[in-house]
Amino acid sequence: MSPIFKDSIQSEEQLRELLGYPSPLVMKKTINYLDEHCKSFIERSPMLFISTADRLGSCDVSPRGDQSGFVHILGDKHLVIPERPGNRRLDSILNILENPNIGILFVIPQLEETLRINGIATVIKDKAILERMKAFDKEPLVAIGVEVEECYIHCAKAFKRSRLWQPDSWLSSEHLPNAAKILAAHTASHEDDIAASLKETYEKRLY
Template sequence: MTASPFKAIIQSEEELRLLNSPPSELVRNKVITRLDSHCREFISKSPLLFLSTSDAEGGCDVSPRGDAPGFVYILDDTRLVIPERPGNRRYDSLLNILQNPSAGLIFIIPGLEETLRINGKACITADPELMEKMSAQGKIPQIGIGVEVEECYIHCAKAFKRSKLWDPEQWPKREKLPNPAAIIADHVRGLKVTEEQVARSLAESYEKRLY
């Protein structure tokens, strides 16, 4: 076994549980196994979710999916579909799903500090009837990610409260934000691509290939 670069490693649930008191009865019982009216409303108002997947060896990936509120199509109490809009074509999440169907979702609504978490089994569907229902900007997606719901529950607001994510007063000034084009150009230095070229490529993709 490779030695860990960290110290004081917790190696069992027993050790972990000794650090704190048990979760409350409310927390232990808040998980449901279907999309009730509350979950459906939350999903219908969410323009952004994060999708977590892993491959057969446990290699993990988390990826955002976003569009107008209600972009996720709910089939029934246990099934939903996420349209696969044009992206970078790496297919990290999709390739993981082909190896391991287990997936986790976190739905976010701007201004709301609580989130909705859903865990279940995912698949890739090209069902033409479903794809047509998720058309946007006159474009029909080629495929979607179907999820069979196994668990869903509200996640508390503490992370959002600590980060003050929705408080504009806490947002950094635009000129002080990291420059994505500069970062990418530096990361692909061997390709001899300039920051300006990357910036133009990103701008063109955002303008012409959102749908």
């Protein structure tokens, strides 16, 4: 425990005393399969975030995005997320090889509620599945297959507080963080070289 944090919660009893218990509706909302509503949500989602951990419990959260419908649904208990080209760190994939537990958050632009799915993940290279996930004539080399264990809608409070989908809350472009500048600082590189590399990657290596 960090010495910076001097007054911490040590038990669920302490936590419940402060924050209370979920309502009966919240306790009932979890299902263990993909019903028609969950499938419809996934089919409309162009962005998701996956949470994984290695065998020691070190965690990682990573975004996955594509055209709506890019996640392939297999019946009521399984879905498949294509692994498009990235930076080859493979953090999520390597974690899954050590610890198959996965959490997924599906997001739809303008909608403030999200869909949460927890389950067991497998790194697959099943040709019959991968060829159905082709984009711009390029087939993913691997994908993340997920067996659904929990599925539920998450309320909109975080999005309402952040006003994420409200354009009047967005920063102007000149006040946004500069990825090339950050990467240059972290890697002791030249900002112009990093900017050119990012531009080439985004324009030519999305798939």
